[in-house]
Amino acid sequence: MDLLLASDESRVLIIYTGGTIGMLVGEHGYVPEPYFLTETLHSQARFHDPLQDSLFSHSGSVEGFRQWSSSGRTSPSNADSTPSPVATRLPPAVDPAHIPPRSAMTAHFPQVTAQPRSIKISDDVYESRMPALITPPSVVHGGIGKRIRYAVLEWNPLMDSSNIEIDDWIRIATEIEMNYTLFDAFVILHGTDTMAYTSSALSFLLEDLGKTVIVTGAQIPLSQLRNDAVDNLLSALIIAGHYIIPECCLFFNHTLFRGNRVSKSSSMDFNAFTSPNFPPLVNVGIDIVVNWNDVIRQKNLRRFTAHKTALRLFPGITVATVQAFLAPPVRGVVLETFGAGNAPHRKDLMSALCEACERGVVIVAITQCAKGSVSDAYATGRKLLSVGVVPGGDMTPECALTKLSYLLSKTELSTEQVRSLLGAPLRGELTRSPRAAPAYATDVNLETISDTLSHVVRLTARTRHATPAIVVSDVQGESSDAGAPWAWTAAEAATAQSALLSWLVHLSAATNDVGALSHCLSAEADELGEDHHTIAGGILNWINPASGRSPLHVAAMNGSAQCVHALLEAGSLVHLRDSLGHTALYYAARQGHDEIVSTLVSTGANLSGADLEGFAPLAVKMALLREDSAALKIWEKAGIPTPDSSNPRKAGS
Template sequence: MDLAQGSDESRVLILNTGGTINMILGHQGYVPEPYFLTETLRTQNRFHDPLEESLFSHSASVEGYREWTRNTNSGAATPIGKSAQSRAASPTPPPQDQHHHLPTLPVRSSRPIGISHVAAQLSQSCNHNAAKHPLCTKIADDVYEAHLPSLITPRSTAPGGIRKRIRYAVLEWDPLLDSSNLEITDWIRIATEIELNYSTFDAFVILHGTDTMSYTSSALSFLLEDLGKTVILTGAQIPLSQLRNDAVDNLLGALVIAGHYIIPECCLFFNHTLYRGNRVSKFSSYDLNAFSSPNFPPLVNVGIDIVVNWNDVIRQTSLRRFRAHKQMSPHVATLRLFPGITTATVRAFLSPPTRGVVLETFGAGNAPQRPDLISALKEACDRGVVIVSISQCAKGSVSDAYETGRSLLMVGIVPGGDMTPECALTKLSYLLSKPDFSVSEVRRLVGTPLRGELTRPASTLPPAVSEPKGIDQNLESIQDVLSQVVRLSSSQRPVPRVVISHEADESRSESIAEAAAPWSWTAAEAASTESALFPFLMHLAAARDDAEGIVFCLAAERGAAAENAASPAAEYQPRRNIAIGGGLANCIEPASGRSPLHSAAINGSVGAVSALLEAGALVHLRDALGHTPLYYAARQGHEGVVEILVKAGAILGGSDVEGGFASLAVKKASSARDDNATRIWKKAGANVEG
């Protein structure tokens, strides 16, 4: 039984590749146990709340608790409304056939899932366990589909104050792999399965062993090109089967972030922290805090509140659809320099078929200055081997500050900035697998940030802001914003800005002085007011297709980010802050849950749509009714907007399809013989044949 997706529900696919999280204790130590994780999640109410399937669910609510109390006092010990905490603490195993009653989700894979229909028909008994042996159909070459039982979490508060639940299915690999056994083909398999299920699910969680997790997260960050949805890797240091473990927090945290936020990156979640996937390394084999990102701050910190560092989240700004790259070059390796390393060792290491090498150098990029060693490196570079230099230090970057570092650059070695060893290796493998890239192009791209994997050189950053904005400057900014609002709200000419000066100005009129008098605020109050106006202005500009207003907002946002970067919080309090979750391009209107892209799509604002997408607007955001910008553009008949959104990777999803709204619109267009509307819906991806 497949369920329609509600507007208060997000869908997440968990790809379970293996790792410690799946293990149980056997005679020879910890061993992975197939389907143990899925069966365990099904019995814990924090991961699966059967009451959420009911329209009368009051899980973890005041109403539910009071209902449960009344029923208990009257002798009817019904579980309705029982608190999530108490139910999670004492899970009741479901009946053996519960899988047959669980709603299912269609899941695709590059490998067979469960058993085929033919095998099921030949079997003497069709009473198989649907979780372990779902019926599998081959729908194309190397593409298989099965309807997997879905689990659903209790409702929790998502951004915007919406009470949201997460429905998810677990696609478990057979066999489960220890992460030390994962290879390039497995990275490509993960990327392929995300691509096959990209239109069905809102986000993806990958369960993985910790030993090579940072290699996989780095590789996937490159393989998943033009990613517009959240992908999170996680695992555990202690198996879920143990009473004391970190598996519950890691999996639940990854699931909640994936289900509630669109962070279009490949990330790694561990110990209450979400990292950029290509910025981490495993640094401890026994701490629960096993991963470190020494050169880049976390994207999300999970405490009492979930705090997202939106200023550092990558925003897709290209008008290209998501695709998974399915090749990586195996002819790459890592060479760590050490005192006394011989030239013979280096020559042997650099000999064919090696095409790329990550050279781990001393300190800030230094190496022994022996002529024979430098000559061996130069010969390899001249032969077309791409050598990228990174530091052996976990924290810091390579530079040309020392003569011993400049000599490497002079022979053709490319500086890798502050990339981790895992990232540098997988990036090199990815670039060398591109058949159209020349050696010179690969060398150029190695030192260029493609997925936020290295820090841009200081020369490419915005100029530093020497002084924090004072109250007067904040007031001028507020008046700038108000002028834009007035311009967009009426046909009148923009209101002239009032200039405020500390110096006495006898020529200033009394009326202007009176107008300025009420603004006796602190810089923080003024900045807060300024921040509150920007989302309103952004939506207004998007609806009016006003590029000037959008550019104004985005420029202010960039200025605030540069100002904050140049003014540490400890030095200047408060810092200017107009940061919105996902950036101003994705600021949500509280009542409707719509983003500026929704507003632009509804009004057919072609120029605004393009400007927003180039600023990182998320095409997969759905409003409070579960509709995408693409749905509204098609419904309103804005063909130009539909074409741009589809080019940028937009797809109909949520209530658009499963609520029947798109199909109903297509039927109306067909019955009215409206060929124009039918054509637009077809461009949007709706089924116009049936």
């Protein structure tokens, strides 16, 4: 049976740190067992079906099932895929048992399915070749079936989440950084007890993130017949493989949360985590519904990096020991206050807090309540702010602790800068102050739609000598230029505005019209209607069904350097692939746009998917035959090394 091309695949790295999800029943309860999880996934058709010959891959229709049933095959399939290795030059391997704990590893797909073997390449860094597992095709929203090729990078030894330390957070961040260009997304398997701390910490340690990172686990392990492990892991894999949500998230019980917004609320229920002050990013039911309006839109002007330093802090503070906690060498504490930010109005307590703040200790106040925010509505709350305590808004305790640790570890920041950043949303961990609701009066919508129509007509008719004026009349039809009254509701006007913006942003990108692009961005920022929020990633990342490309693809192909920069700054996804599996970097390199290639590479873009399925290598070969040194330099800058650019004829022979 023909396999789907790699352009119809997503590559996901699973970092398995430990936790209940992969445990077995031992003499004293659940215990971790090395490689059990990987072997279990390999044997289950829903997680691994390389030849698409299992019952699961033939149950989409009656005809498919009957054909499979009459063939005499059994499920699951024991056949394995033989993917091309990501790296072909590997020294002799050593046993992974020799890898010390908390050592970071890079992951590569091998051509065998034996247990992984690893080699040391530098201090605390090992390279491992792991089995490639591949899921059956999965369809979301009626789209084309996509398969997810993934590998499981298992820690040795596996850890109970209660033993997770700051060094382990840094290890996870480092492993994501070292494997960032090899995979499209990352899933972290983790115990539930400290999962909220880990997801909060990673949201800050993973700076300028442009790919999906999901932390998940289970209340009942995969080894048990009745469990939540299958649903949590499979759903996390499907979301990571189908959507680019550039955040560190936490998935549990059919829900994807922002990672720094959650707390564990139950040890007895499958619904173990809550996000009281922020809505879920994804709801998984009959359909997978992504709330794109709440997904962070990164300003993609810098390459992804992992911040690999964190400060050790105490997780709490009590009134009885306040002076001891504030004494040197403590640099920061999280103060859990009553209600909306209140504390006992005692002179000695306020004096101790004031003295510590003046000495440079950073104190952030959060509420003990599960839902709500710190405010200055009460006199006792204002008193805390007056002595120098920083209001933590609606941050969770896990988030406040990890954010404070992250900021204090940045030695380049002054105490005042740390205090200022604590009160500002860096990764969506704080709810912004509510803005005034946008006006939806019909006359305002008509005015903005007239402006948008003028831009559309100007760009589609820019080769003509004259551009016709577009004027939309109001409900009474007072404008004679419109031809006929255009009567609608405010909601209908907003819907039309949103549809026009989606078209206009592509025209702007194609023609390098920054003015029209700015109009699109400002109109979307004004929230003119809700329909454009249903577009994946907003209008900036909308894949036009006519071309199959996003605005960034269009700008890169057409050499629109100014629009490329503006799109990246506004939040276009640099790793997004078009309907053919190509990235914007591929089109920029193919068209010879050196400046755009430099811009994209500087923001972390890399060739992947269909780019590497012969297209880019073929372009390099043709450039060698033409002795086109300029094209060769561009492809090399994009990440395709030339065999011998100094002797094109020899290299192309």
